[in-house]
Amino acid sequence: MEIEVVFGKVLKEFRKERKLSQEELAFICGLDRTYISLMERGKRKPTITTIFVLAAGLEILPSLLVSKTEQKCGL
Amino acid sequence: MEIEVVFGKVLKEFRKERKLSQEELAFICGLDRTYISLMERGKRKPTITTIFVLAAGLEILPSLLVSKTEQKCGL
Numbered sequence: 001m002e003i004e005v006v007f008g009k010v011l012k013e014f015r016k017e018r019k020l021s022q023e024e025l026a027f028i029c030g031l032d033r034t035y036i037s038l039m040e041r042g043k044r045k046p047t048i049t050t051i052f053v054l055a056a057g058l059e060i061l062p063s064l065l066v067s068k069t070e071q072k073c074g075l
Numbered sequence: 076m077e078i079e080v081v082f083g084k085v086l087k088e089f090r091k092e093r094k095l096s097q098e099e100l101a102f103i104c105g106l107d108r109t110y111i112s113l114m115e116r117g118k119r120k121p122t123i124t125t126i127f128v129l130a131a132g133l134e135i136l137p138s139l140l141v142s143k144t145e146q147k148c149g150l
């Protein structure tokens with residue numbers, strides 16, 4: 001499975017854990033809702049900067065988003 | 076300091092620790108040397124996929140690249 005697809009699943013999990021809608025996360029992060037949706041479906045590859053923005057919105061460390069993705073990738 | 080600038084410094088540190096030239100890291104990663112140079116100078120924002128490729132080339136976990144960047148950002 002492509003890394004951005006795995007990352008998208010991780011992003012969705014963290015968002016749902018915090019009971020946030022895509023709309024709410026997008027607003028918090030100052031991003032467009034459709035961009036959140038595209039990332040969650042693995043259709044967009046977030047940059048390092050976007051990863052930091054998403055993590056801040058989810059109130060977690062950026063490296064946690066990446067390490068969960070690693071684990072799901074079997075690294 | 077911008078996140079991509081901090082990331083670039085972290086990337087350069089890991090590359091130098093492994094005594095790799097930009098040329099060598101680019102070859103290992105299948106990336107262009109100029110792209111490595113641009114990232115190290117904070118002129119490009121790597122995507123999640125490129126972060127995984129760089130980490131594989133450096134033989135470290137992608138989350139380590141991100142956590143070192145976090146620390147330098149004071150997170």
